[in-house]
Amino acid sequence: MPSVRLDRLRKQFGEVAAVDDISIELRDGELTSVLGPSGCGKTTTLNLIAGFIEPDGGTIHFGERPIVDSARGVLVPPNKRNLGMVFQSYALWPHLSVADNVAYGLKMRKVPRAQCEEAVGRALQRVRLEQLSDRFPHALSGGQQQRVALARAIAYSPQILLFDEPLSNLDAQLREEMRSEIKEIHREIGVTAIYVTHDQAEAMSLSDRIVVMGEGQILQIGSPRELYDAPHDVRVARFLGRTNLFDVRIFDVRVMDKEASAARVKIDGIEMHLSCRVPPGATPNMRGSMSVRPEGVSVRPAGTQTPGLAGHVRAATYLGNLSQLHVVLDIGKTIEVQQMTLETWNVGDAVSVTFDPERCYFIAGGGRDARSVS
Numbered sequence: 001m002p003s004v005r006l007d008r009l010r011k012q013f014g015e016v017a018a019v020d021d022i023s024i025e026l027r028d029g030e031l032t033s034v035l036g037p038s039g040c041g042k043t044t045t046l047n048l049i050a051g052f053i054e055p056d057g058g059t060i061h062f063g064e065r066p067i068v069d070s071a072r073g074v075l076v077p078p079n080k081r082n083l084g085m086v087f088q089s090y091a092l093w094p095h096l097s098v099a100d101n102v103a104y105g106l107k108m109r110k111v112p113r114a115q116c117e118e119a120v121g122r123a124l125q126r127v128r129l130e131q132l133s134d135r136f137p138h139a140l141s142g143g144q145q146q147r148v149a150l151a152r153a154i155a156y157s158p159q160i161l162l163f164d165e166p167l168s169n170l171d172a173q174l175r176e177e178m179r180s181e182i183k184e185i186h187r188e189i190g191v192t193a194i195y196v197t198h199d200q201a202e203a204m205s206l207s208d209r210i211v212v213m214g215e216g217q218i219l220q221i222g223s224p225r226e227l228y229d230a231p232h233d234v235r236v237a238r239f240l241g242r243t244n245l246f247d248v249r250i251f252d253v254r255v256m257d258k259e260a261s262a263a264r265v266k267i268d269g270i271e272m273h274l275s276c277r278v279p280p281g282a283t284p285n286m287r288g289s290m291s292v293r294p295e296g297v298s299v300r301p302a303g304t305q306t307p308g309l310a311g312h313v314r315a316a317t318y319l320g321n322l323s324q325l326h327v328v329l330d331i332g333k334t335i336e337v338q339q340m341t342l343e344t345w346n347v348g349d350a351v352s353v354t355f356d357p358e359r360c361y362f363i364a365g366g367g368r369d370a371r372s373v374s
Contacts, residue, residue, distance in 0.1 A: 251284065262276070
């Protein structure tokens with residue numbers, strides 16, 4: 001299966017740069033999620049790859065095959081790109097049976113009848129709907145309709161598979177089930193897949209790599225673990241899971257190897273120094289934000305021997321396997337804590353807070369953006 005390569009791709013709507021000069025290679029055989037909030041450019045990027053809209057500049061290649069080249073006037077129409085697409089709205093023909101919906105793309109390609117029936121049967125078997133082949137869309141649940149849409153997209157063995165927020169209309173349990181099915185089917189067919197979503201849990205559970213977008217630009221690319229543990233931008237830290245952000249200055253840096261360094265940092269308004277991981281190139285006196293994940297925060301009753309930041313519990317929620325706390329530090333900042341503990345916390349309890357250095361990461365720049373997360 002080919003990779004998908006975008007080079008300096010641009011799309012403007014009026015004065016808004018929906019896709020702002022982005023370049024990326026989406027690897028052969030991987031499932032890559034494009035993640036970001038509404039208006040970040042992720043759906044526009046998908047529509048440019050699909051051919052539903054024309055770019056204002058840049059190129060798109062599927063493997064070595066040029067699909068779009070604005071400068072040379074190359075623009076391959078959507079039906080010649082050998083793509084499969086799964087839409088948020090299912091987009092099933094209401095007057096066609098399940099089998100006929102799945103067969104639609106094959107018939108448009110004039111695939112012989114016997115071969116078509118075999119491909120439809122194989123696709124429906126993969127999504128576990130072969131027993132419903134004679135039903136019509138109105139007789140199916142939302143989850144079943146989305147499985148039909150997926151079967152239709154894979155029936156003709158496309159080289160590239162596109163997903164446009166396909167699970168948004170399903171309830172939480174169905175979304176979780178469909179995530180597992182999509183991941184299993186992708187592993188089985190090995191197609192290059194691009195999955196657009198605003199749901200970080202969806203992206204984390206499905207993806208080989210994630211592309212995080214903001215304001216038409218690519219903020220960071222990496223595996224789910226890389227993005228969660230080492231965000232390069234405060235917007236990535238915020239969007240990929242929950243986090244606490246502090247304005248900090250690096251005091252000193254200790255280089256452990258070419259990929260890992262640690263530093264002592266000072267939080268504005270707090271005298272004590274704290275430890276955190278820092279990216280390559282970090283230097284003393286550099287200012288930025290420190291991201292601390294809620295599970296990296298420990299809370300103990302005030303007065304314990306371990307030095308920490310003083311505060312008090314503002315809210316406490318028991319969730320069975322963990323406690324979720326909001327703690328107001330004496331500097332006035334509220335932080336979120338997730339702690340696996342048997343201890344019962346009450347609103348107003350005085351506490352001492354410490355951070356696990358392995359769950360803290362320094363983000364260059366950012367600065368006062370940290371104030372909006374509290």
